[in-house]
Amino acid sequence: MSRILEQMETPALLLDEARMERNIERMRRQVERLGVVFRPHVKTNKSFEVTRRMMSSAQGPITVSTLLEADFFAARGVRDILYAVCIAPNKIDHVLRLQAGGVQMSVLVDSVEAASLLGERLRAHPAGGGVGVLIEVDSDGHRSGVRPESAQLLEIARALQAAGVALRGVMTHAGSSYDCRSAEALRAMAEQERAQIVLAARRLRAIGIACPVVSVGSTPTALAAEHLEGVTELRAGVFVFFDLCMAGIGVCSLHDIALSVLATVIGHQREKGWTLLDAGWMAMSRDRGTASQPVDQGYGLICDVAGRPLPDYILLGANQEHGIMARRPGTAPDALHLPVGTQVRILPNHACSTAAQYAEYQVIAADGQLSESWPRFSGW
Ligand SMILES: Cc1ncc(COP(=O)(O)O)c(C=O)c1O
Structure with a gap:
């Protein structure tokens, strides 16, 4: 998988299809147990490929937060x-x-x-x-x-x-x-x-x-x-991907988060313990939703390219296109050296706002292979 990911230009928005399917199934079982109609909210995903997996029928029902979402899904049969x-x-x-x-x-x-x-x-x-x-x-x-x-x-x-x-x-x-x-x-x-x-x-x-x-x-x-x-x-709505805010509340685990941003190491400031990435706030969004939670994840939690969290490494700071990766404040200084060109994945604070920065999802299929890309839209 990583060999194929390595050919990708970054930042890119990755979607782990198996995790997404698991999240949908979890909600489906809960709705069934509660005995109510499910009207999924599409505001998080804004994508036909994702929404069609959440809906109970091809005609809906759905919830939207903009009339552009309504137009888009109406044109596709909802x-x-x-x-x-x-x-x-x-x-x-x-x-x-x-x-x-x-x-x-x-x-x-x-x-x-x-x-x-x-x-x-x-x-x-x-x-x-x-x-x-x-x-x-x-x-x-x-x-x-x-x-x-x-x-x-x-x-x-x-x-x-x-x-x-x-x-x-x-x-x-x-x-x-x-x-x-x-x-x-x-x-x-x-x-x-x-x-x-x-x-x-x-x-x-x-x-x-x-x-x-x-x-x-x-x-x-x-x-x-x-x-x-x-x-x-x-x-x-957000359950389909989950995010660090949801994990911080205790609604999901880090292993349920289906969305991550693929980024690349572009440099270092070693005396400061910083690794610089090509993913700033344009790639992650400005959302700092975990700042008010017991564990502040900065602009996102860093994982290796296979999606395994690197303990206590977060995106500490973010400029428009630069992200500053560092150890969480209060932990031991940086011991990890990631050479320039190394790819990492960053779990987002808030799936809705991070996804909104991208025009497509790069889908990683259940077999771990990068498969399709699914378009998504933004605006009103
Ligand atoms: C009116 C309304 N309903 C449902 C939802 C779905 O909430 P969540 O994304 O937490 O599932 C939202 C989200 O903002 C909302 O505004």
């Missing part, structure tokens, strides 16, 4: 798409085009203002009646959404009703699960996410508003949930 960022007025026509083209689109609102505006636009369009509208619920205080016990939740539902739009359901994303530090905290966060969204659905039904879809999900809560009573669907 017919059920949740755009999981609150809708802005300047995107409604785009959603309606997708709906008119035969895709079951669902969108989010978390204000009366957006609900009324959206309702008006949907009513005025022949395809508008088919667009699903969900209310985003804030189950953990980390981002958008309305609190499940708030008056606003019912007011939004009534505003939709007044505009002649049937509510499709409620959804939440417990993003603060990324701050959990123990299995117990993860289980509690998963239960909080479930209980809060079920409360929102119950309050809507109590005032006579149907709420068929009850949607939750983040990778940490999806894998920690003991049961999902009252929930109909689960969303998750």
